[in-house]
Amino acid sequence: MVNKAYGAQGEIGHTQIKRIAVRSDGSMAELRDLVNGERSGVAVVRNVSTQRRTAIDPITESVTTYQMSQGELQALTGLGEPDCGAAEPVRRRIIMGQEAYFVGRRKSLRQNDGSDVNLQIDQWRVPALRCFVIQESAYQLLDKKVISRVDQEIISLTLGEPGEDLFRIPATFRERRPSEVFDEFRRKQGESAESNAQCARTRTILDQVYDASRVQK
DSSP states (O other): OEEEEEOTTSOEEEEEEEEEEEOTTSOEEEEEEEETTEEOOOEEEEETTTTEEEEEETTTTEEEEEEOOHHHHHHHHTOSSGGGGOOSSOOEEEETTEEEEEEEEEEEEEOTTSOEEEEEEEEEEEGGGTTEEEEEEEEEEETTEEEEEEEEEOSOOOOSOOOGGGGOOOTTSEEOOHHHHHHHHHHHTTOOOOOOHHHHHHHHHHHHHHHHTBOOO
């Protein structure tokens, strides 16, 4: 899968090349191979049987584990909505040899300055593959103008049960909160801890989400 982010003038902000593996039970592994041309190795494994979502960071040798919500589980298993949530009349298209249904979403996001940014997400989902998103464009709009866009598109598709190695959680990696992952990354890079307000706010929010979903091992 290719992921490209664009700015307000259509300039490319970043690109990702990643693999998505989906088991027959809906479990999903997302592996980022390249980010802006550089090797990444970061992965996220969503395991339906354990109901856990695990972020894996090879640079810091960290794992960050969350309990999945019922909504997330329903989305993975394709049991949430009929016709993948497509509105009638259903728009259909053949993509990579698969019949896909168009699903459009709209919502509003409140910014720190009090302004509202509208988010528009246009997806093509494959009913035969548990409503897998085979193509997506996400737009942020301010005053009806596009200020950013992210496109995702499949460039190759292999059917069949994926290998177990794609879902394996490294046993030697340490469980860390998001802020601890940031700190360990900076330590390995020989950098001091960031202290600006935006970074501190982000760390706090991510840690709060983690703590609220803490998985006891």
